Amino acid sequence: MKKLLTFLGNGEYDEGIYTYRGRKATKSRFVQTAIYELFCEKFTDKDQIIIFLTEEAESKNWKDSIGESGKNKGKKLEGMENAWKKINPKLLQQNQIRKVRIPSQQDEEHNWELFEIILNEIDEGDEIIFDITHSFRSFPIMALIILNYARILKNASLKNLLYGCWEMRDKGQPPTAPIIDMTEMISLLDWAYGVDSYKQTGNASVIKTLTNQEVASVFQTGQSSDDMRRTEANALRTLANCAHEFHQIMQTCRAPEIPQKLNNLRKALEQAKTMEIRGFRPFEKLFGKMEEKIEYLTDRPIMDDYWAAKWCHDNGLIQQGYTLLQEGIITAICRVMGMELDDVNKRKLVSAAISVWLSEKTTEEWEGTEDEKSFMKTVIAFLNPYKDLLKSYAGLTRYRNSINHAGRNRDNIPHQRFRPKLENYLKDFRTFFEKMDQLYQEKQEGASTR
Template sequence: MGRRVLLSFLGLGDYEYCYYTYEGKTSTYTRFIQTAVYELFRNDEPMDVVVFATKEAQDRNGQDRKKGDKLLEGIGTAFSRIAPEANVKIVEIESGQDEQANWRLFDRIMDEIKEGDTIYFDITHSFRSIPFVALIVLNYARLVKKADIGAIIYGWFEVLGRPIDVEQMPEEQRVAPIVNLTSMAKLLDWTNGVDQFLRTGDASIIQALTAKENSEVFRNPSLSQAVKDEVKELRELTKRLDQTEKAIRTCRSLQIDEEVQKFHEQLGRVRSASAEAIKPLVPLLDVMEKKYAMFDDDPIMNSWKAVRWCLDHGLIQQALTMLEENAVTAVCRVLGLDLRNEKARGDVHSAIEILLRDIPKEEWRVRSVERVEQIIDFLSPYKGDLKRFSTLKERRNDINHAGARPQPLKAEKFWPDAEQSFRELGAFFERMSALAKSMQTVKGNG
């Protein structure tokens, strides 16, 4: 289990004494935000303290020193007085601010973070580019060291006025708040989630973040029921988004239309609300809608478009699988066959193969010769549209058998090959769609 550790910076300022407050609690009178954070955030649990300081900062604020007739505590003395049990480590950093210095600072901070640490990052006395570097370090440490952010903290001393004015202020008026900036750091998570969704269509991070926000909102007694209801609807939307993507990713071809429809319905409910409860999600609503805008009420063309979606998101194996199976499904829809019946689907597969390869009847190995003959008669006018089907079937077998076969296709050729199959079979899907619609019209008129 990792530590709880406070990471902070020591500057060159003549810090004035004050009290710091956070969530109704008040620190001991101190010059240093570090002692206040330690007191107010550790909650009687162990917390290590790492203070990064230049040589100049250590000389000025690391040790006790005189300022006129006043003795100013150094940070070591302050911790000894306020929290003698604290494990405090001073880490020297350089004062340079060029690119190489920033990389060395990055390394110094990373060296102080251990696997699984919960980090409390105080940026009160961070200088110039340090807050920016610190935020990058935090995000990086979360990925490579499985660290967690306990809080990002800023001691708002400036609310009291200029240091020269604070110096004249009575002790009881020197009360400065600590601002918790952690919520802004959550934007890093949302950024990762949005990036993943845009690149791959995978909404799992967005769904998990919304579920977390939902839990936090429902634990907050100060929020209204209206806000809670809004967050609940947003969570349901991201669940629907995640479910739709999973249906495509796992080739649930007969489920995709239903999932897309549920997603659009839920999106409509969210749009009717103010949609302000989870702010990072609000700009995503249009992006979400565009992801699935290609799908309409035509199940045959939707099954072809699902292949396009897979290709756009790098899902080559799924694209090949669904392109072959959805072509069979299109025939089943037009002929009124059970879409889930393995024997009926097997007959369609056999009919297509026999038609394209001109297999003599005496060599057929089929369940029902009569049924397959009927399907071949139906498909004969579309033989040209189906000519890519044999290559598609071969590619699907190649990828599903992990290339463990004679003369496997090179990995880099699968995507352009799949694109070609998608394009060339498009006309077949369009014809099946038109047939299904005309038959539906005749049936409706009858």
């Protein structure tokens, strides 16, 4: 259902002509009738106009009255009821206009009462036009809160948030005043949520959705004829998509894809930063936050495996952080020793070699074939200088297994311990990654000089 929600105040309103984008409404004392004419063309006999009003406002402005002050003193003033009869008498006849009484007091208790009254007038899936012209005192702030709440709780949509700006009237007789559409202010709430979500989690899904909506509006409104505007829109859409994809690969532990997705994100960010961002001001504030999220990633593969695990910890992806950290240790060893990174059997043997080495089992206690034991001895010989740097490996394995097996492996670790322990393991293994990175870089430089 479509609904116009509006407020009737108790002021002695002057007659005027309200306008919007070159269109003029019928002369009236009431912005509400103008909004109906200019914004409610698609209303059917099932749609509603809901007028929130205090007892004083109804007494003073619903029926015709006599002016009490200024140039209106002694003059007959048309009430809102008759104004509606002039515009569309069927609205009253069909009970499409409803008056809803609200308290005139404004304190914490009555603000909650007002909140409930207005929210109760919004039903599931309603399409709302909200007029705040004559809402009193702090209500415009409350209106934003109510609208956002209704969108989430009742799946309502906001078509327009409107303000009849009588203060900007001209000196005509009767004066003409504009109606300002403030709907974009509601989208700032979405952007605020999207930015906060990205800051806290690195998740760009909300930003991606909002950007795609903004881009679509550029082309739908014909602004695509502006080549710069089109380029800007596409660049920001690419950036939002790249940020979203980067979070997805971290969320799903796609370590081999991290370098390419990171490179895509950096390129998209650099391109977007060169633009003026004329029509996407909320996005401009994101650039610094995006840079902060990826600034410590280095394009050095061993350290980037470490930083990927750190990124997951910092952004609340704890299970992924454990996985990437342990797999990063194995990958670092494989890189330095010149092994195929995706050889599953070799990776298992590297992990097993670390475990038996740290447990100080004798060779006879090792499991596997002679070839496998020989391979494990080679790994252990390589790692022997770094034993102290890997002493936490068994604990890391325990925590990773517990979280990956959903606590069903009889290792009853309280959930509160996983994040701080991951932070500890990141500190424990940083020096190991740095040592492996140094060896790998030396190996690469040596290969390049041969």
